[in-house]
Amino acid sequence: MIVFRYLSREVLVTLSAVSAVLLVIIMSGRFIKYLAQAAQGLLDPGVLFLIMGFRLPGFLQLILPLGLFLGILLAYGRLYLDSEMTVLSATGMSQQRLLVYSLAPALLVALLVAWLSLGLAPQGVAGQMRILNEQDALTEFDTLVPGRFQAMKDGSRVTYTQELSEDRGQLGGIFISEKRFSRDGGKERGITVLVAESGRQELQADGSRYLILENGYRYDGNPGQADYRAIQYDTYGVLLPKPSVSGEVSEREAVPTRELIGSDNARLQSELQWRLSIPLLVFVVTLLAVPLSRVNPRQGRFLKLLPAVLLYMAYLALLIAARGALDKGKIPLELGLWWVHGVFVAIGLGLLYWEPLRLKWASRRAAREVARG
Known part of the structure; x- marks a missing residue:
């Protein structure tokens, strides 16, 4: 023993x-x-x-x-x-x-x-x-950290906010850069840059979420070329995609x-x-x-x-x-x-x-x- x-x-x-x-x-x-x-x-x-x-x-x-x-x-x-x-x-x-x-x-x-x-x-x-x-089921803004540039998984979208309320409903100092592709999803057609003083999340009846930007500009163009188009807006809606978490x-x-x-x-x-x-x-x-x-x-x-x-x-x-x-x-x-x-x-x-x-x-x-x- x-x-x-x-x-x-x-x-x-x-x-x-x-x-x-x-x-x-x-x-x-x-x-x-x-x-x-x-x-x-x-x-x-x-x-x-x-x-x-x-x-x-x-x-x-x-x-x-x-x-x-x-x-x-x-x-x-x-x-x-x-x-x-x-x-x-x-x-x-x-x-x-x-x-x-x-x-x-x-x-x-x-x-x-x-x-x-x-x-x-x-x-x-x-x-x-x-x-x-x-x-x-979360959108990118549900996991967003203020003061940091955040890239989506495929790298086609970069988001930044300077301020974010505790309930993540109100944002301030917003910057969004997104690549534009052709309708078939193949060829890249340039980039779109959105800047705004403030923004808020809005839930629609169908369950989709939008980011409502206020007092900002939209810039469309191709990097390296001087043919950018600038649009000033008072209110602008952006559909928030849902990130995919790999299991x-x-x-x-x-x-x-x-x-x-x-x-x-x-x-x-x-x-x-x-x-x-x-x-x-x-x-x-x-x-x-x-x-x-x-x-x-x-x-x-x-x-x-x-x-x-x-x-x-x-x-x-x-x-x-x-x-x-x-x-x-x-x-x-x-x-x-x-x-x-x-x-x-x-x-x-x-x-x-x-x-x-x-x-x-x-x-x-x-x-x-x-x-x-």
Whole structure:
């Protein structure tokens, strides 16, 4: 029992450290992407942390299996390097018993991943989609920041306001530059510049919004040419386009797991198998990691780390490819994603029993040579 607690603690501590580092890296990359969308005016900066909170379960459900895999490799690799595993082997610790001990922390991680995959992650996706839909309904002035030039996503429109009321209804010191295109939307025909002392948003009965500019000028022309046309106006209406926020998830990822069970839809069944595959992935990578962690002290603990990571990436990539084929009907639902797990279970068993069999064959060969001599 002491050995079991010691090994479990080593694995869980390393798992926590590795998972924390991976989570920070992934969330930082995602946050930078959302921050760029907020800088373009596509997202309200106030919802960035809320979106990241909804994305957290989806990140964790994929990070934890990798964290466990690397945790076993690094923790057991250190034990082999310090000859602690040699001492344990001398007291009867076989690879099979080491695997059984490793399945205890793996079970804990699998239960956590199952909770994330089957429950929290779909809820998080639904919350993220709700926020993005709300943001998609906003106009550019709902996300406008006073004193900053704001470009729309396609770069065809640049907006600036010097002042903005708290309710975002009244603006002052307005500048708008917009490219003009031909009616077919192809060739650029010049630019239109609007300046105004003040402006206000006005909602029409059909739901469209207009910016009503007051006391300003409109300039039409082509850059580099002196044929600009200037028009002075007292009141001018500008239709406000709705920015499009790019989503990273599909609607089926937000469907509760209870609605996936028993569904006749092939895509929903594929989603269900994917959610069940992630907890199962935890046990398979544990089977792979235990024999891969066995290293010679003279070779270093990182010798097998790169091949092991490549094997994990191949496992995950094959799962994703099988999921895509399942969506397209190229793989029957009965076969689904389970054959991928079967392939890597066979690889794990081969790695687990290969070394003992090789040593057994080597000892038999040596005994025969001694008998002949």
